[in-house]
Amino acid sequence: METDVRRNPALLKLDLYCKGMRIDDSCLVVDDGGRPILRTRAGLGSGIELILPGGLWTNVPVTESFARASPYVLYREEGSYLIRRHGEPVARVRPAPRPDWYGRTTTGGKPMTRIGTLQGTYLGIYPAHVCDFWKEKPRANCGFCSVGLNLGIDDAGEKSVDEVMEVVRAAREESRITYIDFNTGHYEGDTYLDILEPFVRRVKQETGLLVGVQTPPHHDLSRYAALKEMGVNRVSFCFEIFDPDIFRRVCPGKDREYGHRRYLEAIAYCAGLGLRPARGAAPRARRSLDPWVSNGEIIAGLEPPASSIAAIEWITSVGAIPTVCVFRPLVGTDMEDAQPPRTEDLIPVFRRLYEACMERDLPIGVAPNVHVSLVLLPEECRGLLHNPRRFWRKELRLKAMSLLLRSRLEREFRGALRGRS
Ligand code: SF4
Numbered sequence: 001m002e003t004d005v006r007r008n009p010a011l012l013k014l015d016l017y018c019k020g021m022r023i024d025d026s027c028l029v030v031d032d033g034g035r036p037i038l039r040t041r042a043g044l045g046s047g048i049e050l051i052l053p054g055g056l057w058t059n060v061p062v063t064e065s066f067a068r069a070s071p072y073v074l075y076r077e078e079g080s081y082l083i084r085r086h087g088e089p090v091a092r093v094r095p096a097p098r099p100d101w102y103g104r105t106t107t108g109g110k111p112m113t114r115i116g117t118l119q120g121t122y123l124g125i126y127p128a129h130v131c132d133f134w135k136e137k138p139r140a141n142c143g144f145c146s147v148g149l150n151l152g153i154d155d156a157g158e159k160s161v162d163e164v165m166e167v168v169r170a171a172r173e174e175s176r177i178t179y180i181d182f183n184t185g186h187y188e189g190d191t192y193l194d195i196l197e198p199f200v201r202r203v204k205q206e207t208g209l210l211v212g213v214q215t216p217p218h219h220d221l222s223r224y225a226a227l228k229e230m231g232v233n234r235v236s237f238c239f240e241i242f243d244p245d246i247f248r249r250v251c252p253g254k255d256r257e258y259g260h261r262r263y264l265e266a267i268a269y270c271a272g273l274g275l276r277p278a279r280g281a282a283p284r285a286r287r288s289l290d291p292w293v294s295n296g297e298i299i300a301g302l303e304p305p306a307s308s309i310a311a312i313e314w315i316t317s318v319g320a321i322p323t324v325c326v327f328r329p330l331v332g333t334d335m336e337d338a339q340p341p342r343t344e345d346l347i348p349v350f351r352r353l354y355e356a357c358m359e360r361d362l363p364i365g366v367a368p369n370v371h372v373s374l375v376l377l378p379e380e381c382r383g384l385l386h387n388p389r390r391f392w393r394k395e396l397r398l399k400a401m402s403l404l405l406r407s408r409l410e411r412e413f414r415g416a417l418r419g420r421s
Helices: 009-019 065-069 161-175 192-207 222-230 244-250 252-257 259-275 283-289 305-317 343-359 378-384 388-420
Strands: 048-052 056-060 072-077 080-085 088-095 116-119 122-125 179-183 210-214 234-240 293-300 321-326
Touching (some): 234 244, 244 252, 343 378
Parallel strands (some): 210 234, 293 321
Antiparallel strands (some): 080 088
């Protein structure tokens, strides 16, 4: 593996998550067309959105206390941005572009950024009110989570379908998004899918964009088959921690309401749905042009690396794709004083992420123009392999699937524009 971060963007992305970065006074990123620092609903992003060499989008921690001790500093030199480490140049980077619609309001007068924000190049929307775990007394929220701190500051509470559609159209037309991620926390009575379905229907009917849904695991698993029929492309379940004892400690609300097992059952059930073609669809066409993936999401750094690797093995063994975040002790959260993980401990975790996905023929990196700033995507972890050419045949096949999907989305987008003109 290339161990020099100047030549390995994947390693640089990981190292920046773990160490954070300081910002020199020479930088005024917002004034230079970049995105402002918004605390995001996923509870793991708080930093500055940058594009690293190799086209890797990232969200670098800058406000947390550990970032103040980082060897990395961002400078603005001769009109471009440069990351230095201990004063030595490491990488030229670009701020993620700030779309024009970030400065506009909906027809109802709400700032569009309070309806949805770009996370890398996809649109993230948190349509409903704050997660109920934050409202209990005493609170039962997850220790790392900042959602209850965000809402009402950077986010807009409940959002109507029409408001969301306005932002979706702006993001599609101006930022060329291909994917929208709807996200909720826990609501009493398992209502989160009822809340999301009207949004999903409108988006699929009017745009054909790829859509993902991230919620707690509904007790009625057949609801996920219905979501798949509706056209949803991705369901994601954040159980965060594979070790049940640490899960119980860090996520008391999730443990009480759902329990570890329900998360795992939902991930496996939804992955199984991908193995059965939808009614009326030829299996091959279904696989390549209307993707369906089940994701199990964990946070590396909240448990020992071996436990994160065990999670990756389990998730991929049932045909699901792991999403692996790096723990960030966000300011104001219950875990703000915890230490972030060490890069060297996480390299084997992310290396295994790539290997396990490829060994099990999982469709990673297929959605076109989806760059994610908050996690190191499985396909980005190729740079952490000892032998990156090991899976070249499978990589070619995935590339072909991605091209097919891109042309389908472009066709549908042009069709939607014609339909509105
Ligand atoms: S379930 Fe946990 S991580 Fe999700 S919003 Fe609620 S407190 Fe935050």
